[in-house]
Amino acid sequence: MEKIFSSDFVYVVNPGGYIGRTTAYELGRVHERGMAVYYAEPPKDIPIEVPAGTVLTARELADGIVCGTSRIKAIRRPRVAALPTADIVIFTIRDWRLHVLLIKRGTEPYRGKLALPGGFIRPGESLEDTAKRELAEETGLDSSSIPLQQIHTYSHPERDPRGRIITTAFLAIAPNLPEVMGATDAHRADWVEVEDSLWLNNDRLAFDHGEILQQALGRARRLLEHTTIAADFCGKVFTIAELRKVYEAVWGIPINPPNFQRKVRGTKGFLIDTGKKKTGQPGRPAELFRRGPARILYPPMMRSE
C-alpha cells in the first residue's frame, strides 16, 4: 500500500473488466487520496466513475508519459490525504500568573503526557467549528462567549506518529473560572502554569505541542500590544489594577501603574466606568469598569523593546 501511495499514478490491469476484491479495496483508498488512476479496460463490476481518457492501453500510457501528449495530460502528481485536527491554546490568569489548559493523554501515542485539547474535524465542519466543539466538549466552556483566533497550521510529515495529521492551532482567552473542568472526556483537563519548562523539557508535552504553545504565547503577547483583548482575561467588571496585572502576567515584566492608568483611561472605548467601586482590601477603593466597544488599541501599548 505504501508503494502504491508513493507512486505518481496507478494503472489497473483488469482483463475483461474484472477487478478483484483486494484491488477494489485498494482502489477505494487510492481514490480517496485523489490519485490519478488509469484502467486497461473499463471496470464492469464496481460502480467506479471512469473519466474520459483514463481507459487506455499500456502502450498509450507509456507514450503519454514520455511525450506528454494531450491525451494523457491528466497524469497528476501524487497527492496526500491528511486528517485535519484543531488544537486549542486557551490561556487564563490564576493567582496573577499565566496558565494554559492541558489534558493528560489517556491513549497512545504519548500516553500520560500533557497535550493541548483538540480533535479531528468532522463531516460538514470547518476547523473553526471543530475548535469550538472541542473546546466545549473538553472543558465545558461556553464556546460562544470565548472568541477563537486561528494561529498557525502545523504540517510536518512526521509530526504525528499515527500518520499524516495536520493541525491548526487556535488561541483563546478565558477569564479566571471557578474550576470548571474535565467535562465529558475521561482524560483530565487542568490548568498548568506557563513557564519555559513546559517546552524546554521535551518530555512534558506530546507531539509538537511545545512549539505550538510557544508560538501561541508569542501571538498573545503581541495581541496585548495593539488590541484590547487583555480585558478577555478579566471578568465582566474589573479594576484597572487587575487589567494591569494581566499585562504583567502575560508579558512577564512589571508595568508602571500611573502611566498604565493614563494609557487605558485615555483610550476611547476601552473601558466604561460602572460607577461602582471595589472594597474589601486595604487601600483606596478602585473604580470598577466593564469592557468598551473598542477592539483595536491605537496607538499601541508599548513594551520596552
Added chain:
Amino acid sequence: MEKIFSSDFVYVVNPGGYIGRTTAYELGRVHERGMAVYYAEPPKDIPIEVPAGTVLTARELADGIVCGTSRIKAIRRPRVAALPTADIVIFTIRDWRLHVLLIKRGTEPYRGKLALPGGFIRPGESLEDTAKRELAEETGLDSSSIPLQQIHTYSHPERDPRGRIITTAFLAIAPNLPEVMGATDAHRADWVEVEDSLWLNNDRLAFDHGEILQQALGRARRLLEHTTIAADFCGKVFTIAELRKVYEAVWGIPINPPNFQRKVRGTKGFLIDTGKKKTGQPGRPAELFRRGPARILYPPMMRSE
C-alpha cells in the same frame, strides 16, 4: 457514499466473512478517511487489519452505543480526510502600484477564472515545502530568496466543489522582476493590479481566493507597520523615495517625504548606505541603500488611523 461518509461509524454485515467487490471498494475509501468500522464476522478475503474489539454482533454494538460499555469504547466519531493545498499570495510593485500574481485556470472547476498559484501537498512535504515548490514551478522564481509566511488556513466544507480540500495561504513579497513568468505550467501566470474589483466582483476569482487575497493584503499592510519587510519589494539597492513609494502603494495613502526620510534613517539597522547615488533623472541624486540586518521596526511606522 455520501450517506456513508456522514455517518458516525460503519457496520459491515458480512455473513461467512465474505465481502463483495463494491463493498470492498467502499471500505477502502472509508478506511482512508479514518472512520470507525465494525464487522459482524472477520473478513476473510481481503487483507484488512481488524483491530481487537471491532468484530461483534449487532446486539453487542447496539448495547455499546447505548450504554457506552468499555468493550465498545473504541467507537470513534467520524473523521474526515482532506486534501491539503498551499496557495500563495505573492505581491510585487509595478509602476508604483501593488500587483499580485494570478494564474488563469485551464481546468474545471472555475476554468478561465483567475486564481492564486498553489497546489496539493505531496508525500513527505510540509505545507511550507509545497508552497515553495509551487512558487518555483508556477513562476520560475527562486523560492529560496523569497521568504514565505503562513497566513491562514481555509477549511469551509464547501469551499471547493471537488470535495474536502483545505488550503493554507502563504504570503510572499517579490521585488519588481523583469517579466519572468508562466514557467512550467500550461496555464498563464500574470501580475494583476490589486484593487477592490478583484474581490468585490465575485466572478473574477476562483474559489474563495477573493477572501484569501483580501486577508493577505491586510496582513501585508500590517507587516509594513512593524517590520522592515517593505525592503523586500525593492531590488538589492534602492533609494529612500523608492521605499516610500512601496509604503504608498501598499497602504494606498500618500506619505510625507521628509518625515519618512527621518523615520527610516533613524531606525538603526534598517538601511545601509552604499555611498553610491542614483542619477539619470532630474533632481538631486538620491543616495542608494541596501537592506540592513534589522527585521523589526521599533517603534513602528504609524499610518494615520
Added chain:
DNA sequence: AGAATAGTGTCTGTTAGACACTATTAT
C-alpha cells in the same frame, strides 16, 4: 534659468517614562 527631485531645519502637539504626590480604604 527653471523644473524636478532629495534631503535638512525647525516648530508644535502628543505621548511614554519616571517619580513625587494626593486620596481613600482596612487593620
Added chain:
DNA sequence: ATAATAGTGTCTAACAGACACTATTCT
C-alpha cells in the same frame, strides 16, 4: 496611626506631523 492600594500632577525626552527651506541634478 500606619500600611496599603488607587489615582493625579508634572517634568523630560522622544517622536509624529507639518512645512519652509536648502541641495543638486536634468533639460
